Amino acid sequence: MGTAFHMLLYRAFHAQKNKLAPHLPAIGLSSGQPKILNHLLHHDACIQRDLAQNCDIEPATVSRILYNMERAGLIARSVSPQCRRETRISITDLGKTVCAQWEEICAGVEAVSLEGFTEGEKALFCGFLARMYHNLTGRSID
Secondary structure, eight states: OOOOHHHHHHHHHHHHHHHHGGGTGGGTOOTTHHHHHHHHHHSOSBOHHHHHHHTTOOHHHHHHHHHHHHHTTSEEEEEOSSOTTOEEEEEOHHHHHHHHHHHHHHHHHHHHHTTTOOHHHHHHHHHHHHHHHHHHHSOOOO
């Protein structure tokens, strides 16, 4: 019998993570920060609760990550014009630059990861992963 599906998924995830992790410090990021930057790039001026939910991170962890990102100049906080008790988090120009660097690194690892796959296989694979995520969380990946 072959390797169980969950082990294949787990090992592929960790292999990719191990290829990406060494690049984080070189561009001034730490674990958890890239997905927050990516989310803010596409959904600017979010509240912390939305970031936690959409990035699949615990709210307390998001708070700690955002504190470090603000100190590094990657994000900025502002009071919401609709509700003065609500703080909005936005990506800064530096955050956009670093996010672009990260996307370039990810594209390189993705190219290696999907080497030998046809365009059709890549599309199917992405669709399967998105459907799997939806099955497990009830949410769609946008």
